[in-house]
Amino acid sequence: DIQMTQSPSTLSASVGDRVTITCRASQTINSWLAWYQQKPGKAPKLLIFKASSLESGVPSRFSGSGSGTEFTLTISSLQPDDFATYYCQQYNSYPRTFGQGTKVEIK
């Protein structure tokens, strides 16, 4: 199985900050990576697919990059609505696997 490792596990930031979350795969997954946002008590929401493609309706302050084994999710200017937990997920092979999550907290 492909292991997905996110860093950091928790991130404290202020409104307006530029935020970067890293996701590493245990083997190459090409660009088959998605990012999700989850708020407490809610279902996850798709933000990015194929490493860098923005899902329809997602604000342009979110962006993704990377290929192979290393990927990043960047929020260019953190907004109050962005405080949440973020997960990466590989879909290069079965079983589909997620990172452990990165919680973005208010500083």
Place this chain on the structure above:
Amino acid sequence: QVQLVESGGGVVQPGGSQRLSCAASGFTFRSYGMNWVRQAPGKGLEWVAFIRSDGSKKYYGDSVTGRFSISRDNSETTLYLQMNSLRAEDTAVYYCAKDPSNYGSGYFDLWGRGTLVTVSS
């Protein structure tokens, strides 16, 4: 309205069985692959199972293979998860999640609100 609504959760004893349902509406259900993803209390996301749009292919996560079975009824626009030999570690919120293609692109572009399954005596 495009939505997925899960049902069937509850408390079940270890070793018992439970069947979850996911009712789809607002899109052409028969055209898309579907998944189950779960989340244990306070933990991260774990993919459980996938079924192709026509039901011809199914895949399962390592921890549920041989115990869980995914199925669908395209005429009723409903997805199912039959869970047998349940264990305490199966306690989780179970989400159904839509794939953006019929064959299984692999990511999830629409999620339900989830249903909680608690395995406890």
